[in-house]
Amino acid sequence: MRTGIDRNWPYRRGVRISTRTLNRTYLRRQLLLDDVPNTVPDAVGRLVAVQAQEVDAPYVGLWARLPGFTHGELTAALEDRSVVRGGLLRGTQHLTTAEDYRWLRPLIRAGMGNAGLSAFRRQIEGLELAEIAAAATEALAGRTMTRPQLARALGERFPGREAIALAWAAQHQLSLVHPPPSGTWGRRGHVHVTLAEEWIGAPLRESTAEELLWRYLASCGPATAADLQIWSGVRRLRDAVEALRPRLRVYRDEAGRELFDAPDLDLADPDEPAPVRFLPEFDNLVLSHDDRGRIIASAADRALVCPGYSIVRPTFLVDGFVAGTWSAEPGRLVVAPFRPLADPAPVHAEALRLLEFLRLTDAEVVLEER
Template identity: 50%
Template sequence: MDLRTLNRTTLQRQLLLGRSSGLSPYEAIRHLVALQGQDPNPPYLGLWSRLESFTLDALTGLLHGRQVVRSSLLRGTQHLCAAEDYVWLRPLMQAPMSRARQGSFGRATRDLDLEQFAKHARELLEGRTLTRPELAALLMERYPGYDKLALGWSAQALLPLVHTPPNGTWNRRGATPFTLAEEWIGRPVESAPPVERLITRYLAAFGPATVKDVQTWSGLTRLREVMEAMPLRRHGELYDLPDAPVADPGTPAPARFLPWFDNLVIAHADRSRLMSEQARRRVCPGGSLVYPTFLVDGIVGGIWDFVDGDLVILPFDPVADDDAAELTAEGGRMLAFAGFEAGSVTWMPPHDGTTTTWPPSTWPGPR
């Protein structure tokens, strides 16, 4: 499969070749499996770029209605997903979350009986919501001498917890609240969900993909034997669902803005279907940072952000006049969606990322 066909197929499955009018926000979240949610606003912007007539209240209502939950999931990072998916997705994430906890806090908690610790943390959360610092302070009373940060993060890694609204809704930040998932959702998590379910859902939204792609996105390991045993279609090293459509490579790709941490940008080990290696290094410069990007003809063309009520666009290379006009119009619509009706679209000169001024020292963080 050539790169252009792969690009168009992925964009089609990501609802980025044309905004969907047939999917509700809830159905779109289920299709996309989970939305990256370290910051509250990116999931809203990601859905706006993919759905017709999407409003802020649509997602906020799903969070307050407990149909969608926010929690530590893929790769141990915060995501939004449907509650009915959380109950099987969270147990599959226990192994990578335990590895991450051990790597960060294993030494600080080496004498801790983790099973007993998790039981005590659950007892402290039964029937109430606590922030991580509040929970850690209570755990310190039972486990004096341990690092407070290690106790709070260990509880988060070992227990199925959700972060309840209004925290995590549009522009609402602050200390992360913890609530037992089974109490918030009203049902326990599954005991042994099949990993094939996760692979199937990933391919439907991000495929075709390699084994490494699935592992990069999920944080799981040793999936090759599992995928080879599944009834999947093969395109060389790429796996796909047997009946999944392949897009016409000639399909036009409209201008689109992707928010901070958008899953599409980090959902594959090989990101050449979406950007060059040089662009990848600029968009994902290390650590957990993933800049918001814009697409020109389906390919990442640069980064953007809201700055003092305006939309600032920084291209990596010169953008053709027609493409720039399309992006400016799309950017104006995004400003209005985000509540910056009086804002304007500002273009910065192309920046090739080869000097010490990259990334811009004044470039803001997610907000």
């Protein structure tokens, strides 16, 4: 029996919200709607983790989100250890703040189990993963090594085994980060690895799915339990989300799907203007939900962004939605819209800004016709 007014009561039933409201809310939480003067660690912390599978991608992703951002700002954050690079969401390379890495890596590692080791199972058959991890920890203690150097050290410890498979198994088991110069602008070549706790200067700590959910909603919500799993790569989170239901706001999207959100987070105005933005390959903006309709308008458009397994092309946004892809080629930056642009001028202007950031001074913008 009700004894008073429950101000959250409408949200228990699931207030229906439009796709445009989801879109603008998502853009705001991803720092793509307003020019918010954040520092690099502040921005990375807001996003929880920034996709860094391609070395230069996080530089472009932060350039799209931070006014006046320069290459040196991210490089400095990596060098002063306030931001670190390592295997995190979905087992792929991401940037995160050092403080967030301390709880995020153990939670992701435990939630993914042995996913990602299948390619090396035959080469390490008969060995205990803990034994490989212990040997790698001993080899890396007080040192930074390249992957080939770590592989050679483990090959000596386990003769007759494929050294590179041992190194990948060790990286899967241990919490390792990739210190500079790895991960810095334009840097190619061997990746360096070192023990995360030594590099950060603090121990890792335990966390819960609840902490993961609150941070995810602040950067990607409102969202479903399936969305949280897709974003993080952690399985079997539905029960943990359901346990938090009494503390969550509940919405429904235009298709009737139930979406959860933190009660202290507001929705954005669906009519708020959204500027043109250029984003790098693998940007989490297009990878953080099971249903990507809030940012990619159709299945046909999604197929152009993600044409195959492990391919996510660089994109640009018009009116808040992915409107096409782009690529940097010798002498030109090619902008490929999915359909004719109502007003090409803002896209061309932002592409010129991107050219300058990419340091392609002798290149031109080529807008493909559809």
